[in-house]
Amino acid sequence: MKKTQKTAEKKPAATGFGAKLRDFSDKLTEHYSSPDRILAAILTGLMFSYIVQLFSNNCFYELKAYYDSINFGVFFMLGAVVIIVLVLITYRKKLGALIPWSLFATTLTLSVMYAMFNNESNVFFVLGIGIIDFIIIKWLVTGDKLGISKVKVGYKACFITAIALFFITGIAFGYFTSLRYIGYANSTFDFGIFAQMFERMATTGLPDTTVERTGLTSHFGVHFSPFFYLLLPFYMIFRSPVALCYFQSFAIAGGVFAIYLIAKKLGLSGKLTLALLFIYAFYPSLFDGAFYDFHENKFLTVIILFLFYFLIRDNLIGTLVFSLLLLSVKEDAAIYLIAIALFVMINRKKVLWGAIMLAMAVIYFLIAQAVVAALGTEGVMMWRLSDYFLGDEQNFAAVAKSVFFDVGFLIKQMFTADKIPFVIWMLLPVAFAPVMTKKISSFILLLPIVPINLMQSWQYQYNIDFQYTYGVAALVIMSAIFVILKLKGDRKRVVVVMSLFMCAVASTSLMFGKIKNNIAYKDNTAGQSANVEAALREIPEDSTVTATHRLMPHLYFIKDVRSVSSTSTEFAQTEYYVLDTRYADDLAPAQTFMGDSYELIKTGGFAEIYKLKH
Numbered sequence: 301m302k303k304t305q306k307t308a309e310k311k312p313a314a315t316g317f318g319a320k321l322r323d324f325s326d327k328l329t330e331h332y333s334s335p336d337r338i339l340a341a342i343l344t345g346l347m348f349s350y351i352v353q354l355f356s357n358n359c360f361y362e363l364k365a366y367y368d369s370i371n372f373g374v375f376f377m378l379g380a381v382v383i384i385v386l387v388l389i390t391y392r393k394k395l396g397a398l399i400p401w402s403l404f405a406t407t408l409t410l411s412v413m414y415a416m417f418n419n420e421s422n423v424f425f426v427l428g429i430g431i432i433d434f435i436i437i438k439w440l441v442t443g444d445k446l447g448i449s450k451v452k453v454g455y456k457a458c459f460i461t462a463i464a465l466f467f468i469t470g471i472a473f474g475y476f477t478s479l480r481y482i483g484y485a486n487s488t489f490d491f492g493i494f495a496q497m498f499e500r501m502a503t504t505g506l507p508d509t510t511v512e513r514t515g516l517t518s519h520f521g522v523h524f525s526p527f528f529y530l531l532l533p534f535y536m537i538f539r540s541p542v543a544l545c546y547f548q549s550f551a552i553a554g555g556v557f558a559i560y561l562i563a564k565k566l567g568l569s570g571k572l573t574l575a576l577l578f579i580y581a582f583y584p585s586l587f588d589g590a591f592y593d594f595h596e597n598k599f600l601t602v603i604i605l606f607l608f609y610f611l612i613r614d615n616l617i618g619t620l621v622f623s624l625l626l627l628s629v630k631e632d633a634a635i636y637l638i639a640i641a642l643f644v645m646i647n648r649k650k651v652l653w654g655a656i657m658l659a660m661a662v663i664y665f666l667i668a669q670a671v672v673a674a675l676g677t678e679g680v681m682m683w684r685l686s687d688y689f690l691g692d693e694q695n696f697a698a699v700a701k702s703v704f705f706d707v708g709f710l711i712k713q714m715f716t717a718d719k720i721p722f723v724i725w726m727l728l729p730v731a732f733a734p735v736m737t738k739k740i741s742s743f744i745l746l747l748p749i750v751p752i753n754l755m756q757s758w759q760y761q762y763n764i765d766f767q768y769t770y771g772v773a774a775l776v777i778m779s780a781i782f783v784i785l786k787l788k789g790d791r792k793r794v795v796v797v798m799s800l801f802m803c804a805v806a807s808t809s810l811m812f813g814k815i816k817n818n819i820a821y822k823d824n825t826a827g828q829s830a831n832v833e834a835a836l837r838e839i840p841e842d843s844t845v846t847a848t849h850r851l852m853p854h855l856y857f858i859k860d861v862r863s864v865s866s867t868s869t870e871f872a873q874t875e876y877y878v879l880d881t882r883y884a885d886d887l888a889p890a891q892t893f894m895g896d897s898y899e900l901i902k903t904g905g906f907a908e909i910y911k912l913k914h
Contacts, residue, residue: 336439340403341386343436345379347406352378354413400445407436408801415809421764423721423728426802426809430728433801434794441793448793453570458563461574462556465581473587474549476815478542480591481853483821484829484880484906488849488863491593493519495541495856501532502539511852511863513677514870521676524668525596527628541856544594551599552586555774558605562778565612566785575796580777583729584806585769591814595767596629603629604636604774611644616653623657624664631668631680632752636771637661639747647741684758687713703755714754722753722762726769726776729806731798734779742782745775764810828905835904836878844874848886851878851907864890873897877910 357369382402390398411429418425440446480486493512497519500508507519507528519525531547538546559580563573580586590598603626610618626633638661645654672680682694688702688709703710726749727734734746749772753762760766784795825832836854839845846862847855855861855878862872866885871893879887898910 337390337399338387340439341383341399342379344386344399344403344406345382347403347410348382349375349379351406351410351413354410354417397445397447400440403436404440404446407433408804411801411805412808415805416812418809419813421810421813423724423764426806427724427728429805430798430802433805434798437797437801438794441797442790444790444793448571451571453574455564455570455573458560458570458573458577462560462577465556465577466550466553469581469587470546470550470553473552473590474546476818477549477590478545479818479822480593481541481545482829483818483823483825484832484850484854484882485818485821486593486850486853487865488852490595491541491544492849492853492856492863494544494594495853496858496861498528498532498535498541498544499539499856500859501528502536510860516860517677518675521672521674522678523596524631524671525629527596527599527625527630530628541853545590548594548598549587549590551602552590552770553581555580555586555602555605558602558609559777561609562605562612562781565609566781568785572784572792572796575800576781579730579796579799579803582803582807583773583777584803584810585725585764585773588765588807588810588814589767589769591811591818592766597767597770599629600626600633600636600771601774604640604771605778607640608774608778611640611648611653619653619657620660623660627661627664627668631665631672633771634661634665634668635748635751636775639744639775642747643741643744646744647739684756684761687757688755710755713757714750718759719754719762722764723749725764725806726772729799729803730776730780731795731802733783733795733799734776736795737783737786742779745779746772748772748775825905830905832905832907835902835907835909838902839876839878839909843876844872845876845878846872846874846890847878848880848883848890850880850883850886873912875912879908879910881906881908 353366353370353375357366386399386402389395411433414429415426441448481491486492488511493509496511497507497509500506507525508516509519510516512519512522519528534547535543556577559576560573563576568576586601603622607619607622607626610622623637626637637657641654641657641661643654644650644657648654669680682696685699686694688699690698690701693701734742737743752768752772756762761768780799784792787795832851833854836851839855839858841857842859844860844862845855845858846864849863849865852861852863860874862874864871864886866883866889868889871890877890877894877898879890881887894910897913899913900908901911902909
């Protein structure tokens with residue numbers, strides 16, 4: 301039986317321009333998979349033109365100036381060239397991922413540039429960028445157009461990256477934040493009190509200050525923070541207020557090692573671990589808050605993250621050690637440990653461990669509260685919850701009653717126009733991952749945001765630029781990691797890539813202006829700072845000194861130094877008055893008090909030193 305073979309007749313090759321164009325279009329469709337890639341190429345070209353335009357003129361928020369600066373021929377020519385190059389290379393080399401990666405790069409670059417050139421840290425502007433970026437990211441990630449699934453990253457590469465991020469961010473932000481001190485922009489509150497406190501700890505062993513309250517006072521009478529004694533040996537080595545900036549910067553940066561260990565223990569892939577390292581390193585509230593002086597709160601993040609690492613490892617000793625370290629940072633750190641303890645009991649089903657941690661938190665808080673009351677005059681800062689007081693009943697019991705019996709009032713206090721931006725700043729950089737869960741118990745980790753930030757009437761508690769975000773930041777990041785761990789496929793990739801984008805955009809929006817300002821502080825005082833410092837060093841360490849609040853941090857070595865500003869109402873007669881001539885508002889009250897009782901004995905740069913006449 302013969303096999304019959306049916307041969308298809310060959311079609312004649314297409315001729316003519318129209319036929320060649322159709323053939324080219326068919327091959328493009330084959331390589332692109334779908335026509336929307338042509339649109340992606342067009343969008344990439346347009347974004348490239350925007351980027352070039354911003355490099356030449358960054359006043360995009362001033363419409364007329366921006367429009368007048370555009371060279372329309374160059375604008376459209378650049379876009380067209382990019383589109384043609386992308387299409388031709390993709391067609392000739394069959395590089396299906398070229399256009400998606402080009403769109404990825406231009407979207408990220410343009411988003412960061414918009415955040416950089418916007419002169420205000422506007423969370424709604426960042427949110428708007430995020431909404432547009434989300435649409436693009438979803439297209440890029442769906443169907444794995446970027447080829448992320450093919451990328452292999454080992455833990456060794458992740459560890460090397462963690463080391464690099466630790467040193468790069470630690471050094472960079474240590475330097476940038478120290479420029480406030482170097483440029484005489486720090487003030488008594490809150491840098492000066494810690495500069496003097498560490499110097500007194502180095503000489504007397506006691507955490508005393510003369511500027512935090514009226515006269516000599518233990519800082520532990522304001523906040524109980526024995527954790528500071530762990531930093532004292534390092535201060536003894538460097539013995540400078542500038543070192544404090546680097547201490548906290550490296551402490552914040554050290555969280556990358558906890559993230560690496562946590563991701564590895566949870567069995568996350570190398571590339572997801574790598575992404576989480578960058579998300580942590582550029583989570584906006586961490587280094588942004590470091591620009592505002594030195595605070596114990598900024599050590600909370602790294603401690604909480606290592607506490608989670610030991611919890612995940614089921615290491616009881618490590619868990620107890622870091623629970624104590626967490627509590628030692630500040631009296632209200634007990635709130636974070638209570639939330640973690642409840643999470644351990646309910647979510648991770650370790651009732652005994654959670655009960656031990658809960659008991660530690662409650663007992664330690666009672667002890668810390670008693671210490672603050674004994675050493676200070678005001679006790680713990682209850683006045684920040686004064687909105688919940690019931691007449692003469694001004695304590696935690698009154699606050700608890702108000703919250704329990706009038707939930708409507710609590711909601712009214714929490715969800716206000718000035719507090720919603722804080723929530724967005726905290727959750728947008730992790731693509732709102734902590735709320736993408738069906739498990740109610742997962743929200744336990746977010747509970748501290750209520751008493752620490754949203755319930756408070758003190759405006760700085762819910763301001764992203766200050767120190768009250770660090771404990772909550774660790775819990776938000778951990779909550780996001782636990783949620784991402786459960787996500788699958790494209791949804792996981794969208795959340796992770798979106799988080800990377802938003803961390804980059806939000807961090808730039810918050811910190812770029814601060815970096816420029818700190819550099820300006822240093823540059824503006826560069827010609828006078830040496831003379832100022834030399835003049836201040838001539839004041840005897842054992843004398844009594846009153847200084848305007850911008851100069852006080854540089855007099856940290858004076859045993860009895862006071863601070864005044866334009867808002868001061870109480871002045872004391874001390875041996876010396878040191879005035880900063882840069883700020884007329886601060887000069888007037890001090891000069892009025894001194895009258896003819898003091899004489900000018902030294903001028904150094906913008907500092908004037910007056911001595912009491914005898």
